[in-house]
């Protein structure tokens with residue numbers, strides 16, 4: 341168990357313990373959680389991606405990765421930073437959208453939804469927000485976090501206040 345605790349503390353100092361891992365511990369406790377389970381939810385394998393792109397950090401993502409359709413021209417490292425931003429914005433781990441270690445796979449629907457969300461976000465910013473005159477903010481924009489706020493399902497934590505009981 342000490343080994344597992346050590347790994348957990350190492351990971352959580354590097355990056356906030358993902359909500360999926362936290363859920364796993366809540367369900368099974370330290371004793372019921374194997375290192376394999378944890379590696380799976382945290383996507384520990386991602387260390388290997390950084391070694392995979394070594395020396396190619398600044399090349400366009402489409403030349404470094406196998407299956408990029410939206411983030412084609414950003415540097416490879418920026419794609420990975422965007423991935424990390426996704427996990428924080430949605431409060432999920434990499435495996436919410438990916439099959440672990442098969443980063444190019446399209447098996448999880450969340451992956452294509454995310455491309456559609458990127459297109460939607462861009463459209464809101466470029467086609468709508470930019471054109472609204474007289475906003476106080478010079479560069480108004482929305483992003484994943486603004487809507488998702490650390491939740492996979494945008495708005496799930498937001499409930500309008502219950503309407504007051506009708507007066508009798």
Ligand code: HEC
Pocket residue numbers: 383386389404405406407408409410411412420423424426427430432433434435436437438443444450451452454455
């Ligand atoms: C909210 C969904 C989502 C999360 C979470 C996510 N990704 Fe991605 N990832 C995508 C999408 C979408 C693409 C494809 C981007 C494109 O088509 O331009 C992608 C592409 C990739 C690729 C390129 C694979 C290839 O060869 O084509 C890698 C590597 C990758 N992600 C790693 C990660 C890592 C590591 C994490 C966790 C830190 C992560 N992703 C978290 C949605 C996600």
Ligand code: HEC
Pocket residue numbers: 426430450451453454457458461482483484485486487488492493494
């Ligand atoms: C304008 C608000 C808004 C923005 C910006 C936004 N989303 Fe969403 N997102 C939603 C809504 C609404 C849904 C549908 C409700 C749901 O199922 O979560 C959704 C659903 C999703 C889902 C599917 C959830 C599921 O499991 O069915 C993913 C994945 C997702 N968004 C990722 C992203 C990412 C990544 C970004 C940033 C590129 C983003 N979203 C930006 C509002 C937004």
